[in-house]
Amino acid sequence: MRRIGRRDIVAAILIALLAGAVFTSPPLRSLQGLSLDILTALRGKIVGDRRDPATSPVVVVAIDGETYDTPPFKGSPTQTWTREIGRVLGSITDGGAKVIGFDVIFPSSIEQSEIPFGDAPLGSRMRGFDRDYLIALRQISDGGKLVLGEILSNDHPDTPYTAQRVAVRNNIRALNVHTDADDVIRRMPLSFSIDGKPVPAMAVELAARAVGAKVELAPSGATELSGYTIPSAVPNTLTLNFRGLGRDVPAYSFADLRACVEKGDRDFFRRAFGGKVVLLGTALNFEDRKLTSMRLASGYDGAPGVRCALPAPASTAQNARSDVAGVFVHATVVRNLIERDAVTELGFPMRTVLTIVFAAIIACAACLLAPGGALIVWLALTAIYTAAAVGAFVHAMALPLTEPALASLAALAMMIGYRFVLADRDERFLRKSFALYLAPEIIETMVASGKMPELGGEMRNVTMFFSDLSGFSSIAETMTPGELVKLMNEYLSAMTDIIESHGGYVDKYIGDSIVAMFGAPADDPAHARNAVHAALKCHEKLAGLNASNAAFVGHGLSHRIGLNSGEAVVGNIGSRRRFNYTVMSDTVNVASRLEGANKYYGTAIMASEATVAQTGDTFAWRELDAIRVMGRGEAIKVFEPLANRGAQSAKQAKVAAAYAEGLACWRAREFAKAADAFAKTANTDPTSALFAKRAQALAANPPPPDWTPVNALEGK
Known part of the structure; x- marks a missing residue:
């Protein structure tokens, strides 16, 4: 582990700030959506989070492939289905449904057909065809249990034909969705401004009628429903929580329900729809398919509901798909609102701070450790953080996932580059300079x-x-x-x-x-x-x-x-x-x-x-x-x-003691005594032998008074 200096700390902070700012910037906002997709997939794979469809407060009546293949609908244009739809809706209402919403739009009626048929248009010959249907709409709508759908658009609005609008007394709500830049639906609008006034979206209206409350705007600007403050990362939207990946919403085939009406099984309608929010929509393989945050996990078009009259089709196995029928998106909004289970996302400031902190930790690791070690730290920290994020998502809290992971990876790369170009330049020079003549440990x-x-x-x-x-x-x-x-x-x-x-x-x-x-x-x-x-x-x-x-x-x-x-x-x-x-x-x-x-x-x-x-x-x-x-x-x-x-050793101690005695006498000019002391070990110690010889010579010929005990060596 290398030591870091003030310059390294400053570099790590600047790199973390840069990486965090870049990966949470508006051009990369799609990463926020990708985090939701990954969290939805991981929660589905790791936790499962399967819920009993029978507990769902919302059910779907699906105009599905079976309906198109079953008489009397097989081969018939949908404009001719209205009378049967009215009969089924009446039975659902009698069964105790709280409210029914339309995710299908009939912009025209067979009664409006201008196609010649004999000596008069077909429409004139079909007058009264929709009468029973319109009467059913009026009755259900007057009871506050019916909402038709429409698509708001400045260019090509899609609305029910006039007779339906009159029948339900304009009790109509928008079905428009909120699509991210990558064409994925992760959030749904809460309301739309119509004639300068906010009008709840279809799913919000259905949830409000189900709980018996009105949608209100809090002083903070947040939308509230029956005391529940709806979390909105993007203003006026709800972040979808596909907790059951679509399999937690029962889906009943319209063909089977029509046969059930013919059978007269009122108890079935009470069991299936009593106290429920009902959404009527298409569930086809080729129409109204939506990419949502389930796209990585693969979602389902609901869970097949209990059958009433018709045998189940030969192939009932559901296949997971990256896209789901649009009606289940609205059904998810209704369930999220009633169960107060919408996803809470961190706002931009908190996402940015969390991303910067994550990047700073990895930048410091890259500054302290070798690149391989820093990469291991990144992998370990990312895995731990991902597990924590999945745990939070189980409780409908969405922590940013891709932004911290990618920002920290970028910080890792930048810090390694910084070290290579600047910080470790002296180290590389030192290693290169001393590699051939200095031990590696040194x-x-x-x-x-x-x-x-x-x-x-x-x-x-x-x-x-x-x-x-x-x-x-x-x-x-x-x-x-x-x-x-x-x-x-x-x-x-x-x-x-x-x-x-x-x-x-x-x-x-x-x-x-x-x-x-x-x-x-x-x-x-x-x-x-x-x-x-x-x-x-x-x-x-x-x-x-x-x-x-x-x-x-x-x-x-x-x-x-x-x-x-x-x-x-x-x-x-x-x-x-x-x-x-x-x-x-x-x-x-x-x-x-x-x-x-x-x-x-x-x-x-x-x-x-x-x-x-x-x-x-x-x-x-x-x-x-x-x-x-x-x-x-x-x-x-x-x-x-x-x-x-x-x-x-004892020998070394004996020689050292005798030598010290002789050296003291030598320096005191007591040369005879010095010679005797050195002689004690002269036969085993060359140094003692040298001094014994020198002391004997000076004892025989004493030096002058200015003599000093210093040996001047000549040469090397």
Whole structure:
């Protein structure tokens, strides 16, 4: 997980705002409708939400394919059906229906036909054909139980013919629907302005008569029915809730009902239509089909009602379709209003805020994680949110679904692009620059720290590590080129692995020498301790190679290591066309001199007092001497690391104690005592043997009074 800075936070916020604004903008308003479609489909598939059609407050009388294929309607024009329609409507009314609405329009009558028939028009010969039908309409309408339908249009209005309008005393309501830009019906109008006054739509009028209340306009502008405030995301509309996917509304075939009238089964009409709102409409495969928010789930033209007189058609199985008969759209509005179950949608401000928040979460994830991880977060969060949205939709609350999902996906893509172009540019440069000569874990540490090396150099506190094989030139002369290369590759690989595993950076190889630094390019507050640990491990590893590796056996290789800590300039240094990440300063020079000083003292590892000071009490040390290296006027104390504190052997402790005693006498000019102390371990410790010899010489020939206990080393 990468660290994010203020610039990344600002970028994430701006990207989320942009994505949220774009995907909730008016040009993409169709996404809101798509959310309804998806939620309807998911609720239908996951929850099911099946309801008993018998509990429906609304039923449909369907002029269906069976009607067209059943005598006396088969082969007859629909204008001739009116008398039979009147008889069926009368029986439905007698059965206790609350109100009947027409989703079919008869714009003309056979009585109006001007087609010649003999010596007079056909219409004149059919006078009185619709009389019984019109009487039935008048009687039912006078009881407040009938509403005819019409289509309002400035160009081509579709209304019942005049005699019907007179019969129902203009008790007519509009059947117009609200169609979205993608030609899908997701909402239905609540009212229409006629002569400057709001008049309820057909379905609203039927629901109002069923509950015995009037439609009212609240001070807030919302439409109310019997205390129910109808939710309207789009003004003056109701958002349809197809909870049962059409299968929760009973549909009775008009042909069967007509036969039931002939049969005289009044009880059937009471059972089927008592207390119900009835809608008369067509349910055909080719006429008045509507795309609704069920289009992805596939809806049904109602649930087949109980039969009364005719046997069910041979094929009664219903097929789910993307479109449904228009009468079931009106039936859904009636049921939504009576059951107070219309869908509540979030308004534009809340949809936008929710979309922006969702996009911001994913943008932050894309900023923190790798693209693959961010994509997994997007998938997981989208799945969780979708489940929550479906749960809310079960309770008729429609949360935006497509807008947050698509906006967050766009935010994910934009944030990845931002990181590639801007935010991760330094990281890519660092990985490219150090990939071939820095351990992967060190690169990851540098990336995680967020501190990139400055181009051109920067001052850093580091610990320098110099090592060199002792007497390697003479050994190399005895080997073939192949043997030499193999040995060097084995040695340098082993040492490099140890250095890098302790956080070090190998600057260069010079023959058999290794130049490394700790504390750069990655920040490492414990660079001195890690450098000493690495030096001890390298010394231990070389002993193991000499004992077990075939390339080393018989050569007895040994090396010298110098360590020094201090300020140094590190960075990309070189020409404009070619440069290396390296280090320069007096700290580097001193470390190099200490590596060479080991051969004077017979030691393998020598560290400056600056390095010892930065390691605290981690190691057991032996102070070797105070020296003045070539090219530096100031003397420095040098030390030899023995082991981790508390882990030194008894032999190491004995040698260190005797050496410390001798060094104290040496610096006090008590050379004879110093020689005796050094002599105690001179036979096993080359450094003690060196000082015993020097102390004996000075005891025999005392130095002048201005003598200081500082050893000035000549050469490297």
